Amino acid sequence: MKHLIDSIDLSVADIERLLDLADDISNHPVKYQDACKYKKLATLFFEPSTRTRLSFEAAMLELGGSVLGFSSADSSSATKGESIADTARTVACYADIIAMRHPKEGSAYVAAQSVDIPIVNAGDGGHNHPTQTLTDLLTIRREKKRLDNFTIGFCGDLKFGRTVHSLIKALSRYENINFIMISPEELQIPEYLKEDVFKKNNITLTEVERMEDVMPKLDILYMTRVQRERFFNEADYVRLKDSYILDLDKLETAKKDLAILHPLPRVNEISVKVDNDSRACYFSQAMNGKHVRMALILDLLGVQV
Numbered sequence: 001m002k003h004l005i006d007s008i009d010l011s012v013a014d015i016e017r018l019l020d021l022a023d024d025i026s027n028h029p030v031k032y033q034d035a036c037k038y039k040k041l042a043t044l045f046f047e048p049s050t051r052t053r054l055s056f057e058a059a060m061l062e063l064g065g066s067v068l069g070f071s072s073a074d075s076s077s078a079t080k081g082e083s084i085a086d087t088a089r090t091v092a093c094y095a096d097i098i099a100m101r102h103p104k105e106g107s108a109y110v111a112a113q114s115v116d117i118p119i120v121n122a123g124d125g126g127h128n129h130p131t132q133t134l135t136d137l138l139t140i141r142r143e144k145k146r147l148d149n150f151t152i153g154f155c156g157d158l159k160f161g162r163t164v165h166s167l168i169k170a171l172s173r174y175e176n177i178n179f180i181m182i183s184p185e186e187l188q189i190p191e192y193l194k195e196d197v198f199k200k201n202n203i204t205l206t207e208v209e210r211m212e213d214v215m216p217k218l219d220i221l222y223m224t225r226v227q228r229e230r231f232f233n234e235a236d237y238v239r240l241k242d243s244y245i246l247d248l249d250k251l252e253t254a255k256k257d258l259a260i261l262h263p264l265p266r267v268n269e270i271s272v273k274v275d276n277d278s279r280a281c282y283f284s285q286a287m288n289g290k291h292v293r294m295a296l297i298l299d300l301l302g303v304q305v
């Protein structure tokens with residue numbers, strides 16, 4: 001791999017290699033503490049972020065490297081009209097690897113066409129978020145000890161949720177995964193995913209509106225936030241924002257070993273009372289994000305430890 005733009009860029013072998021490396025890093029952190037000495041990561045975030053930007057920065061610092069960058073478009077020359085390509089070419093003069101988040105779909109691809117250093121897509125609009133996918137896969141593998149043979153329910157904003165789109169694409173390569181989509185009709189997964197992932201690969205897709213109807217079947221429940229920033233119309237957002245609120249009552253019928261994931265941030269779609277339930281995995285998921293990003297940085301920079 002030279003860049004990571006789309007979760008579909010990751011083969012099953014790439015995923016296994018990166019998750020194995022992430023596990024080794026988390027078990028033997030000292031071994032990796034100088035692996036990226038003198039290397040620099042630039043984080044170019046044209047959109048807000050807590051987990052992705054800070055876990056990338058923590059990842060590079062824990063590998064002994066340095067970080068530079070910006071956390072909003074306002075503090076970059078994008079406000080003066082500079083293109084993504086020119087920004088990437090400029091930053092490539094100062095850094096060895098770039099992690100970039102941008103509200104426009106395809107922005108990371110454009111950056112990757114413009115530079116020779118690795119570009120990592122840290123989220124491009126409603127399209128893709130491949131490092132969140134690696135985070136989710138590591139969490140599933142740590143919780144279930146496998147990446148096949150399970151039933152996963154995706155719940156909430158499946159139309160705009162790039163983490164959902166990325167994870168569906170990655171999981172479509174594994175055997176015997178039963179996909180259940182739980183959303184209001186307006187927030188169903190996009191048609192291109194139904195065609196390109198489900199129909200093309202003969203994978204069964206189940207779509208329901210009520211979480212309660214499928215809860216007992218689920219091995220994994222992937223909750224998502226209804227994303228205000230992606231709606232064209234505030235009234236639609238207000239109407240749909242509280243479509244799903246996971247609480248302890250709704251978990252009554254769930255399996256005892258259900259794994260509840262959420263890419264975070266959460267607004268109110270998971271009650272805080274669920275946080276202490278043994279099935280809640282979303283904060284360990286956030287920690288896993290640092291380990292997979294450490295693995296990815298090493299892999300893309302070709303650093304052997």
Ligand code: CP
Pocket residue numbers: 048049050051052053123132263264265
């Ligand atoms: N999961 C995720 O992308 O979170 P942030 O928006 O805080 O980076």
